[in-house]
Amino acid sequence: MNTEILGIIASFLITILLAFPLGKYIARVFSGEKTFTDFLNPFERRIFRWCHVDPAKGMNWKEFLKAMLTINLLWLVYAFVLLLFQGHLPLNPDGNPDMTPDLTFNTAISFLVNCNLQDYSGETGVTYLTQLFVITFLQFVSAATGIACLIALFNGLKQKTTTNLGNFWVIFTKTITRILLPLCLIMAVLLAFNGTPTSFDGKDTITTLQGDTVQVSRGPAAGMIAIKHLGTNGGGWFGANSAHPLENPNYFTNMLEIVSQTLIPVALLFAMGWYIRRKKFAYIVFGIMTVGMLVLLIPTVISEVHGNPEISRLGVSQATGAMEGKEVRIGPAASGYWSIITTIISTGSVNSMHDSSMPVSGLMQMLGMLINAFYGGDGVGFLNYYIYIIIAVFISGLMVGRTPEFMGHKVEAREVKIAALVTLLSAFVVKGFTALAAYYFVHHPNADWAVKPSGWLNNPGYHGFSEMLYQYTSCNANNGSGFEGLADNNPFWNITAGLALLAGRYLPMIGPVAIGGLLAGKKYIPESSGTLKVDSFTFGIMTFAVIIIITALSYFPPLILGPVAEYFSMH
Amino acid sequence: MKKYILISAKLTLVFIILCCVIYPLILSGVGKLTPGKGKGETLVVDGKVVGYANVGQKFDKDIYFWGRPSAVNYNAAGSGGSNKGPSNPDYLKDVQTKIDTFLTHHPGVKKEDIPAELVTCSGSGLDPDLSPAAVKIQIRRVAAARRMSEVVLTELIEKQTERPFLGLFGPSKVNVLKLNIALDKLNKS
Numbered sequence: 001m002n003t004e005i006l007g008i009i010a011s012f013l014i015t016i017l018l019a020f021p022l023g024k025y026i027a028r029v030f031s032g033e034k035t036f037t038d039f040l041n042p043f044e045r046r047i048f049r050w051c052h053v054d055p056a057k058g059m060n061w062k063e064f065l066k067a068m069l070t071i072n073l074l075w076l077v078y079a080f081v082l083l084l085f086q087g088h089l090p091l092n093p094d095g096n097p098d099m100t101p102d103l104t105f106n107t108a109i110s111f112l113v114n115c116n117l118q119d120y121s122g123e124t125g126v127t128y129l130t131q132l133f134v135i136t137f138l139q140f141v142s143a144a145t146g147i148a149c150l151i152a153l154f155n156g157l158k159q160k161t162t163t164n165l166g167n168f169w170v171i172f173t174k175t176i177t178r179i180l181l182p183l184c185l186i187m188a189v190l191l192a193f194n195g196t197p198t199s200f201d202g203k204d205t206i207t208t209l210q211g212d213t214v215q216v217s218r219g220p221a222a223g224m225i226a227i228k229h230l231g232t233n234g235g236g237w238f239g240a241n242s243a244h245p246l247e248n249p250n251y252f253t254n255m256l257e258i259v260s261q262t263l264i265p266v267a268l269l270f271a272m273g274w275y276i277r278r279k280k281f282a283y284i285v286f287g288i289m290t291v292g293m294l295v296l297l298i299p300t301v302i303s304e305v306h307g308n309p310e311i312s313r314l315g316v317s318q319a320t321g322a323m324e325g326k327e328v329r330i331g332p333a334a335s336g337y338w339s340i341i342t343t344i345i346s347t348g349s350v351n352s353m354h355d356s357s358m359p360v361s362g363l364m365q366m367l368g369m370l371i372n373a374f375y376g377g378d379g380v381g382f383l384n385y386y387i388y389i390i391i392a393v394f395i396s397g398l399m400v401g402r403t404p405e406f407m408g409h410k411v412e413a414r415e416v417k418i419a420a421l422v423t424l425l426s427a428f429v430v431k432g433f434t435a436l437a438a439y440y441f442v443h444h445p446n447a448d449w450a451v452k453p454s455g456w457l458n459n460p461g462y463h464g465f466s467e468m469l470y471q472y473t474s475c476n477a478n479n480g481s482g483f484e485g486l487a488d489n490n491p492f493w494n495i496t497a498g499l500a501l502l503a504g505r506y507l508p509m510i511g512p513v514a515i516g517g518l519l520a521g522k523k524y525i526p527e528s529s530g531t532l533k534v535d536s537f538t539f540g541i542m543t544f545a546v547i548i549i550i551t552a553l554s555y556f557p558p559l560i561l562g563p564v565a566e567y568f569s570m571h
Numbered sequence: 572m573k574k575y576i577l578i579s580a581k582l583t584l585v586f587i588i589l590c591c592v593i594y595p596l597i598l599s600g601v602g603k604l605t606p607g608k609g610k611g612e613t614l615v616v617d618g619k620v621v622g623y624a625n626v627g628q629k630f631d632k633d634i635y636f637w638g639r640p641s642a643v644n645y646n647a648a649g650s651g652g653s654n655k656g657p658s659n660p661d662y663l664k665d666v667q668t669k670i671d672t673f674l675t676h677h678p679g680v681k682k683e684d685i686p687a688e689l690v691t692c693s694g695s696g697l698d699p700d701l702s703p704a705a706v707k708i709q710i711r712r713v714a715a716a717r718r719m720s721e722v723v724l725t726e727l728i729e730k731q732t733e734r735p736f737l738g739l740f741g742p743s744k745v746n747v748l749k750l751n752i753a754l755d756k757l758n759k760s
Contacts, residue, residue, distance in 0.1 A: 007740035051581040052574070070572075071579035078583065123649050133591045140590045141583075169578060176586060181594065188598050195625050198595075198602025198609035203648060206613075208628040209621045209751055210635060215648035216623055218611055223598045227590075240650035243694030245625040246611060251741035307687065308657045314667055316685040320702050320742070324662075324691040325652040328639070328700035331742040335694075352694045353652035463656035485654030570658050 004333035008301070011255050011337065015262045022263065023270025029178045030151050030171065031275060037178050044177060051169070058164030061517025064152050065510055067168040068145060072112060075141060079108040079134045083126075091129035093202025094217070099125070106494035106501075111138035113505035114146060114377060116228070116235030116348055116480035117471075117497060119489040123217040123239055128200060135235060136224045143231030143264075144175040146379030149509050150268060151175075153383065156520035157276045157407055163521050165513070179264070180230060187260055188226040195249035196222040221247060229261040232377040234348030234480040242338075242351040243327055254330050254351060258338055261347045265375040268382060278407075281535035285385065288540045292374040292547070296364040297340045303360040304336040309570055325353030336361060343368035346377030348480025355458065355467065355483040359570065362466055362483075363563035369477035370430070370555050371547055377478065383512040385543075389534070390419040390515060391550070392543040396532055405532060409519040422511040426476050427554035429503050433472040433496050434558060438465065440492065450490035458485025462569060466562035471497060476504035614752060622748050623647075627699035630751060633676070633716035636701075636709050638747040639688055640669060643696035653692040666690050677712050684708060700744040703732050717758055727753060 028035045048055050059067065082089070087098040099107060103119055110117045111134065120126060126135065152165040192198050197218045204216045221237035225247055228235055238244040248254055266286070273282030307318030321332030330338075335352035342349055343365040354365055368374065373384035390406065394416045397404025404411040437456075440447060445454035457464035467483040474481055475497045482488070488497065525531075533539060602609025612624040622628050629645040630637045638645075642653040655662035669690040674680065686705040706728050714721045731750045735741045 003735040003740055004742055007736075010740055047582075047585050051578050051585070053578055053582075066572075067575055067578075070575040071582065074576070074579045074583060121649060121651070132595055133587065136595070137587060137591050141586060169582060173582070176590070181589070184594070185597065189601055192598065192602045192605050192609060195605075195607060195612050197607070197611045198599045198605075200599060201610050204611075206620055206622060209616070209748065209755070210628075210630055210632050212629055212645075214628070214646045216611065216626055217648055217650075220595050220599055220602075220609075222602065223595050238650050238695075240652065240695035240697070243652070244650050245627065245695060245697050245699055246623075249625045251736040255736070255740065310658060310663055311666060311687055311691070314663065314670060315682045316670060316687050316690060317683055317704075318687045319704060320686060320688055322657070323686075323688040323693075324655065324657070325694045327694050327698050328688060328702055328705075328742065328744050329698075334741065350694075353654055355654040355656060356652060358657055458654050459656035459659045459662075461658070463658060466656075483654070484651070485656070566656070566658055 002333075004331045007251065007255065007334055008337040011258050014255070015259045015266060018259065019263055019266040020270055022267035024274055026179060026267055026271040027274035029174060030154070035178070037182070040177055044173060047173060048170070053167070053169045055167060055170045057167060059167055060163040061152070061165050061513055064165050064168050064517075065513055068149065069506070072145065075138060076108055076112050079112060079138060080104055082134050083107055083130055086127045086130045089127065089129050091200070092127035093200070094124075094127070096124055096127050102491045102494040103489055106498045108134075109498045109501045110480065111135055111233070111235060112142060113478050113501050114142035114231070114233055114346070114380070115475065115478040115501050115505070116233045117475060117482065117501065118235055118480070119494055121239035122237050128219055131219065131224060131237065136227060139224070139227045139231045139233040139235070140176055140180055143180060143227070143233065143378045144172050146377060146509070147175045147179070147268070148172045148379070149513050150379035150382055152513050153386065153516040154272060154275050156516035159520065160408065160524035161520065161522065163517070165517055165520070180227065183230050183260075184223065184226040187230065187256065188222040190256060191222040191225055191253060194253045196225060196246055196253070198222045218246070225257070226260070228349060229257050229347065230264060232261055232265065232345050232347045234342065236349060242349050243353065245327070248330075248351055250329055254334055257349070258334070258341055261345055261349070262341055262375065264378050265345055265381045268379065272382065278535055284535060284537060284540040285382070288544050289374045289385070292371065292544065293340065293344055296344065296368050296374070297337065300340050300361040300364045301333055301336040303358040304332040308358060322358055325356030327351065339365055340368055342481055343479060344371070344374040344376070346372060346380065346477055346479050348474065350481050353484060354470070354481055355485045359563045359567035362470070363559060363567070365481070366470060366473050366559065366563065367551065369473045369479045370426075371551050372477045373547065380478070380509060384508055386512045386515070387419045387422050387508070388543055388547050388550070390415060391423070392539070392546040393532065393534070394419075395546060396539070396542055402530060405525060406519065406534060408524045408526065409522045410525065411519065415515045415518055418511045418515055422508050423550055425503060425507055429476045429500050430469075430472045430555070431558060433500055434469050436496065437468045437492075441468070449492045451487040453492075456487050458487070462562055462566040466566065469558050469562050472500050475500035478504050614748065616752055616755070621752065624746070624749070625699055627697045628748055630747065633712055635751045636706055636713060636747055636754070637689070638701060639693045639698045640691065641696040642692045645697060647697055650695045650697055652694045652696060677709065679711060680708060699746050699748060701747055703728065703743055703745055706745045706747075706750065713754070719758065723757070727757060
């Protein structure tokens with residue numbers, strides 16, 4: 001078999017093989033059982049004592065969310081100040097300037113919400129200080145925030161009736177000390193030995209073999225690249241992200257980076273099986289998500305390997321597939337696989353330029369982000385899927401004429417309203433903002449932003465529309481990848497995208513935790529013959545159908561105007 | 572509320588120290604043990620650094636094998652692709668120009684044999700590699716410019732070709748800078 005296809009299959013199988021033991025470990029960490037990292041106990045106890053946290057004290061869902069939101073707000077202020085004055089702070093060997101206020105607004109929010117949309121380029125837009133103290137810092141803590149909220153949901157599902165969802169500070173701290181930091185250390189060392197820089201030296205100037213003088217950007221990148229994947233963040237050290245040969249030097253690192261971004265989301269599903277003692281439920285969720293992933297993946301890989309029909313018409317050979325925006329050492333198959341994984345998982349790192357992907361791939365990438373629940377980002381992936389489950393439970397209940405139940409708790413109007421609100425909001429944000437941008441592009445092409453609307457798009461026609469649609473889709477999904485031809489560093493895009501980012505993060509996180517808390521507080525109803533079996537294959541299919549229907553109803557029109565129209569214009 | 576703010580501030584400080592000071596310092600220490608000492612692996616000819624092993628360079632002289640077109644002109648102070656959409660008419664015109672230029676420099680090469688990677692920009696603008704086919708198609712030009720035999724060049728390319736990872740995963744490739752350094756060495760001796 002073709003070595004490129006074999007590379008994808010191996011990457012996926014390795015992910016599953018590693019996710020299984022990691023899931024078991026995560027379940028043990030949060031249920032307080034013995035693990036091999038218990039030597040950290042005294043260290044964590046000291047942190048809690050110094051911070052005046054009582055680890056034994058549980059929180060109800062309101063207290064949990066209050067703690068989460070308080071610390072997030074603090075990080076926003078902290079990041080904002082540092083980015084705004086970075087040019088005047090130390091660790092800036094390349095002499096990069098302060099960020100403008102609108103770019104600061106966008107960047108601080110973008111990293112706070114685990115999106116990592118970058119309207120700046122890593123080489124020139126940030127300093128080593130902000131790369132480490134803002135970007136890397138937020139990559140750690142935003143991933144841990146997502147995982148903590150998921151564990152809160154698990155705590156609600158675990159017990160028959162409870163108001164205690166766990167202590168936010170404790171879960172958050174352990175997520176970093178027990179999961180993220182150890183895994184990052186291993187991965188960063190592997191990257192360093194494969195050629196990713198780790199030193200604090202600034203740009204180097206060299207004379208090339210044929211005598212040109214060029215500069216080479218460097219910096220302590222390996223640590224950030226590890227957390228950007230393990231934390232499903234995605235923001236790159238360099239402008240070209242993981243297409244950059246120092247950020248992703250060879251095929252091994254490419255496999256490493258793709259496995260590591262899939263690892264924790266999948267492991268959390270397995271962890272759920274052990275933690276709430278419903279393994280079958282976890283496996284079925286994993287199975288449905290995998291089917292969803294394959295449905296998006298297969299057409300993408302086929303169209304990328306097949307090449308660009310317009311280039312075929314020019315008469316050259318496309319033996320190695322569609323190569324615009326791709327790297328030779330990675331190849332079109334692994335680029336296609338990455339582009340789907342990074343969009344379904346909300347990582348948003350790229351190893352090829354999505355703007356130059358084939359229309360079918362662009363469509364699949366956007367669908368991956370619009371659904372945002374096939375594995376999904378660290379923690380938030382299952383939180384999104386949970387919303388679909390609540391809707392599926394509700395619809396199933398209507399179909400058989402019984403009060404819907406989920407795991408022994410009645411799902412009533414309040415919970416369904418929250419779920420509906422979360423789903424409707426994304427459709428409103430994505431389509432509303434895209435419409436607004438399209439309006440300005442058409443009716444005010446010379447409006448006085450830093451970049452005039454007429455200069456926003458790098459491509460005309462349907463593809464140009466896709467560039468704008470992709471941007472808000474990516475923001476709302478907290479993904480961070482982009483059709484990077486879009487000129488997005490100006491007040492219009494920085495501010496509207498920043499607002500879309502906030503809407504796309506906090507409601508989808510508050511909603512499921514609130515539903516989880518409300519349900520867990522209700523009286524437990526033991527299973528009977530009439531109970532809807534949520535760990536059945538049938539219910540899995542039902543959830544899948546709900547996902548397809550909601551997505552199709554919400555996003556069919558804009559997708560037709562963008563990638564679908566482009567596809568038909570080329571074939 | 573006041574209690575939450577205080578805990579938030581202290582916990583933030585703890586993780587700034589852990590994730591932004593200790594973690595990168597450990598890594599920059601470990602990095603010193605790696606081949607490039609954590610500064611990026613360089614290639615040296617006659618005691619002079621001529622480039623980074625992983626970062627592509629611009630080659631446009633006839634005596635060298637050329638790499639891929641670059642949207643940032645191979646200046647690694649930045650990085651990036653063309654971000655041109657697959658159906659963009661201006662982009663397709665641009666590719667056509669690249670094909671014509673390539674044909675002018677490689678008389679005798681048939682258009683349908685030109686690998687697309689030689690007329691399309693890479694994702695980073697710094698792609699250091701080419702597929703073996705994209706190197707071999709340039710043999711005649713380089714051989715003529717250097718007055719070397721095509722057989723010797725074919726052998727050299729064979730030697731410089733890196734097989735898939737573990738022989739199983741991913742594409743075969745040739746690092747253009749390493750190939751050209753080896754070529755200079757061979758031509759001198």
